Amino acid sequence: MTPHRILIAKPGLDGHDRGAKVIVRALRDAGFEVIYTGIRQTPEMIAATALQEDVAAVGLSLLSGAHLTLFPRVVDLMKKEGLGSVLVFGGGIIPDEDVAALKKKGVAGVFGPGTPTDDIVAFLRARLDAAPAPTPKRRAAKR
Amino acid sequence: MARALTVVTEERPGHEALSRAFFADSGRAHTVGLCGSPGSGKSSLINRLVAAARAEGRTVAVLAVDPTSAFTGGAFLGDRLRIQEHALDAGVFMRSLATRGMMGGLNATIFAAIHVLEAAGYGRIIVETVGTGQDEVDVAEVVDTVVCVSAPYQGDEFQAMKAGTMEIGDVFAVNKADLPEVERAVAMLKDALSLAPRRDGGWAPRVAPVSALSGLGVPGLCADVEAHRAHLEASGELAGRRRRQLRRELALVIARRLTRDAMDRVTDRHIDMLAGKTSDPVTLGGRLTSGRA
Known part of the structure; x- marks a missing residue:
């Protein structure tokens, strides 16, 4: 089986991507193909990239506190692009009390500081290995 | 189009039909x-x-x-x-x-990807x-x-x-x-x-x-x-280059099929034979690529 493709993206304005880099490296070493787009991406850029790269999952990293605004915005834009079946997960400085709200908005997993990277790998394996890649019947959005 | 690229680059089911269809528009x-x-x-x-x-x-x-x-x-x-x-x-x-x-x-799969684009x-x-x-x-x-x-x-x-x-x-x-x-x-x-x-x-x-x-x-x-x-x-060199590209594309498909098919047939039994010196890589490799092992 070919490796799952994962997009790691940093929406918003904070420039601290140490965490994102740790995740990129951990996923690469776990056998995923990881695309990283750098800091200061708009939700629109992230959704467009997820479409063009046809990834199985999108991981969002944010430390500035704007996660309740930006994470759901990425999820909504991806749905608009026909990417509703793509797994979205997130991490960064996210208070426990916000996790439920994010999950309700379509962020399937939230991983804060100190999460062993093995947990994130296990989460992705459980979600992506079980279900094969989304069927080609999905709306084929053309850009 | 993004999905078509995935199908041909990951060789998912249907990739051969897609690649055939897209080849018509290539060049x-x-x-x-x-x-x-x-x-x-x-x-x-x-x-x-x-x-x-x-x-x-x-x-x-x-x-x-x-x-x-x-x-x-x-x-x-x-x-x-x-x-x-x-x-x-x-x-x-x-x-x-x-x-x-x-x-x-x-x-x-680079050629197949180019043809999609x-x-x-x-x-x-x-x-x-x-x-x-x-x-x-x-x-x-x-x-x-x-x-x-x-x-x-x-x-x-x-x-x-x-x-x-x-x-x-x-x-x-x-x-x-x-x-x-x-x-x-x-x-x-x-x-x-x-x-x-x-x-x-x-x-x-x-x-x-x-x-x-x-x-x-x-x-x-x-x-x-x-x-x-x-x-x-x-x-007129463009035609020459294009012919080189076609030859290369064909070679890639052949190599990919031969190696993949042969590699799919490799089992631990074959490695046992090599480790125990009951066969050797040249003999075994020849048999596997010709489908006789």
């Missing part, structure tokens, strides 16, 4: 490949080339290849980092690909190879125009005389022209190229100092790429 785009060592600035230069093409109103597609880990099968695909300013431009499409075990700086109407397709260094010459049999990217402080005139990538460049971009020593690097390249025999209907490879950082020299580089394309058409 319409001008394909440009960039090679050069890691950190020479290939992705950053592509960012500039994309901007220049867009300024002329042309659509562009980019296929960027980065290495797969031989140990984990994973990959970090980081070429988008440099090109992401075009992420929201509907006239630009980019797909990152991992080598997935193929040597030579490319991916085994051609069928979608992209007239200019830029292929970025892995930054593998001296010997990544496969790209010369995949694209129409090869741009070799180097930078100052990458060696003396004897490096420039070596075989390998120095033999395949149609245009040599000396990037980081904002640094001192760029004139020396350009002079050494020109000197080494002046000793090389002319190829391809008399094309003399161009050397273009350029700075992806500042944009200096980008129009000159674009002009050189266009000049090479015009030369290919005027000299």
Whole structure:
């Protein structure tokens, strides 16, 4: 089986991507193909990239506190692009009390500081290995 | 289109039918490949080339290849980092690909991917190879125009005389022209190229100092790429290159089928036979590739 493709993206304005880099490296070493787009991406850029790269999952990293605004915005834009079946997960400085709200908005997993990277790998394996890649019947959005 | 690319590059069910269909539309785009060592600035230069093409109103597609880990099968695909300013431009499409075990700086399904983009109407397709260094010459049999990217402080005139990538460049971009020593690097390249025999209907490879950082020299580089394309058409060499590409594409499909089929038949029993010296790699390899093991 070919490796799952994962997009790691940093929406918003904070420039601290140490965490994102740790995740990129951990996923690469776990056998995923990881695309990283750098800091200061708009939700629109992230959704467009997820479409063009046809990834199985999108991981969002944010430390500035704007996660309740930006994470759901990425999820909504991806749905608009026909990417509703793509797994979205997130991490960064996210208070426990916000996790439920994010999950309700379509962020399937939230991983804060100190999460062993093995947990994130296990989460992705459980979600992506079980279900094969989304069927080609999905709306084929053309850009 | 994004999904079609996935089907052909991951060889998912239906990829053969798709590849057959897309082949009918192939050969319409001008394909440009960039090679050069890691950190020479290939992705950053592509960012500039994309901007220049867009300024002329042309659509562009980019296929960027980065290495797969031989140990984990994973990959970090980081070429988008440099090109992401075009992420929201509907006239630009980019797909990152991992080598997935193929040597030579490319991916085994690169032709199929190019055909998808051609069928979608992209007239200019830029292929970025892995930054593998001296010997990544496969790209010369995949694209129409090869741009070799180097930078100052990458060696003396004897490096420039070596075989390998120095033999395949149609245009040599000396990037980081904002640094001192760029004139020396350009002079050494020109000197080494002046000793090389002319190829391809008399094309003399161009050397273009350029700075992806500042944009200096980008129009000159674009002009050189266009000049090479015009030369290919005027000299009739384009047809020759296309035939080389077709031969290469066929060879890739054959090699892929043979090795995959043979590798699928390898079991622990075969390794036991080698470890116990009851057979040897030459005999076993011959039997496996001919389907008799």
